[in-house]
Amino acid sequence: MGTKLLALLDGTLADPALPIVRADDEGVTRGDGIFDALLVVDAQPRDLDAHLARFAVSADKLELPAPDEAGFRRATDALLEAWNWKADREAVLRFFWTRGPEGTSEPNAWAIIAPLDEALRRQRSAGVRVMLLDRGFEPVPVENQPWLLPGAKSLSYAVNMAAKRYARERGAEDVVFYSPSGRLLEGPTCSVVLDIDGVLHTPPFEAILRSITVQTLFQQAPAEGLDVQFSVLDRSDFERCRGAWLLSSTRVLTRITHVDGHPLPASLLDSTLKRMLGVPSR
Numbered sequence: 001m002g003t004k005l006l007a008l009l010d011g012t013l014a015d016p017a018l019p020i021v022r023a024d025d026e027g028v029t030r031g032d033g034i035f036d037a038l039l040v041v042d043a044q045p046r047d048l049d050a051h052l053a054r055f056a057v058s059a060d061k062l063e064l065p066a067p068d069e070a071g072f073r074r075a076t077d078a079l080l081e082a083w084n085w086k087a088d089r090e091a092v093l094r095f096f097w098t099r100g101p102e103g104t105s106e107p108n109a110w111a112i113i114a115p116l117d118e119a120l121r122r123q124r125s126a127g128v129r130v131m132l133l134d135r136g137f138e139p140v141p142v143e144n145q146p147w148l149l150p151g152a153k154s155l156s157y158a159v160n161m162a163a164k165r166y167a168r169e170r171g172a173e174d175v176v177f178y179s180p181s182g183r184l185l186e187g188p189t190c191s192v193v194l195d196i197d198g199v200l201h202t203p204p205f206e207a208i209l210r211s212i213t214v215q216t217l218f219q220q221a222p223a224e225g226l227d228v229q230f231s232v233l234d235r236s237d238f239e240r241c242r243g244a245w246l247l248s249s250t251r252v253l254t255r256i257t258h259v260d261g262h263p264l265p266a267s268l269l270d271s272t273l274k275r276m277l278g279v280p281s282r
Contacts, residue, residue, distance in 0.1 A: 004114040007078040009071025027098025031156035034058040037094045061152040075111035090116040120251045127257035131167040135177035139206040160188035184233040190248040194241040195267040201231040213247040243267025252279045
């Protein structure tokens with residue numbers, strides 16, 4: 001992602017090349033921590049309040065102390081002020097909150113900012129080729145199984161990153177997971193939306209991360225005369241849809257051009273969704 005800036009919660013900048021995490025921090029040794037990420041365009045963070053709220057929910061699900069919201073806002077202000085917006089007008093802001101060193105009650109926290117990945121920027125106009133991969137579980141309600149961390153954005157992303165590497169090695173650029181029964185879930189770092197007969201369908205938030213971008217889609221769709229629904233979708237629905245997209249806070253909206261090597265039509269709603277969600281122009 002190129003040059004990064006790092007800020008601590010007191011609002012001071014630190015050298016991102018120097019360590020700020022102990023070797024025995026459980027966020028490092030066990031992935032026991034949380035993060036969140038959002039897009040910043042021309043120094044304006046998108047949905048900052050919503051991301052900080054989701055960040056706090058993730059901490060609660062991991063039974064971490066509540067994040068210092070005021071501190072993360074100070075870190076955000078410091079990074080936005082220091083960033084060179086003329087050189088990179090789109091950047092990704094990330095918050096981190098770990099359990100800290102084993103045997104202590106001292107969580108560790110920081111925020112970083114980096115340029116938006118050029119591949120994500122390019123995919124907004126060119127689209128993305130995806131591969132369907134079996135996630136290995138059914139999306140059953142897990143409210144009574146809190147140890148599975150439903151809806152938490154934890155640091156344990158090894159499976160997600162492995163899936164993306166697997167797809168890239170085989171000519172795709174991203175992934176959409178499905179369950180063993182064929183039910184569509186989400187991507188490693190994104191949600192999926194299908195246009196089926198002019199209605200927009202997305203998988204319900206069961207055992208998958210609650211997407212802020214999808215929530216924005218639901219909020220803004222009525223004013224555009226669009227119908228958006230949470231629906232149980234099957235991998236075979238790609239064969240009958242009029243188009244499909246990947247959505248996330250950093251990519252915003254990217255049209256899916258191919259699924260498992262097979263071309264997918266471009267939905268007539270693509271330009272409307274880009275305008276509605278405010279996809280930045282280059």
